[in-house]
Amino acid sequence: MRHTLAAVPIAAALVALSLPAAVVGGCAVPLEERFAGRPELAHGDGRLYLQKCGRCHEPFPVARFSDAQWSRQVLAMRADANLSPDQERRIVGYLQAHNRP
Numbered sequence: 001m002r003h004t005l006a007a008v009p010i011a012a013a014l015v016a017l018s019l020p021a022a023v024v025g026g027c028a029v030p031l032e033e034r035f036a037g038r039p040e041l042a043h044g045d046g047r048l049y050l051q052k053c054g055r056c057h058e059p060f061p062v063a064r065f066s067d068a069q070w071s072r073q074v075l076a077m078r079a080d081a082n083l084s085p086d087q088e089r090r091i092v093g094y095l096q097a098h099n100r101p
């Protein structure tokens with residue numbers, strides 16, 4: 001019985017530890033390689049956008065949304081992407097600065 005009881009917290013910890021890895025590691029090819037055709041996402045705040053917002057779905061083309069729409073979208077995704085206030089500000093700034101030719 002002792003063994004069974006001890007195994008429960010260990011199993012729970014293992015599941016908790018493996019979950020983020022499963023989400024992040026779901027794709028074998030690193031983000032930088034998958035989106036190598038979009039060099040604007042290779043550095044600076046573009047890179048932050050790729051890393052924070054390209055994990056679960058493609059990093060949507062910056063031109064797709066207006067300034068106001070990007071504010072709302074990033075707000076809506078802020079918790080999913082686990083953004084600090086500074087990261088949120090940088091990503092919104094990046095998107096709004098590049099969404100028009």
Ligand code: HEC
Nearest residue numbers: 052053054055056057060073074077078080081082083091
């Ligand atoms: C943990 C996974 C995850 C992360 C990280 C994430 N998203 Fe999303 N996103 C989703 C899911 C799931 C949907 C679709 C369902 C929904 O709208 O909630 C979505 C939908 C969207 C949409 C709507 C697309 C459309 O055509 O209407 C936009 C825009 C978007 N995300 C932008 C972002 C941005 C910007 C970030 C980074 C700040 C981000 N996402 C980070 C999971 C994620």
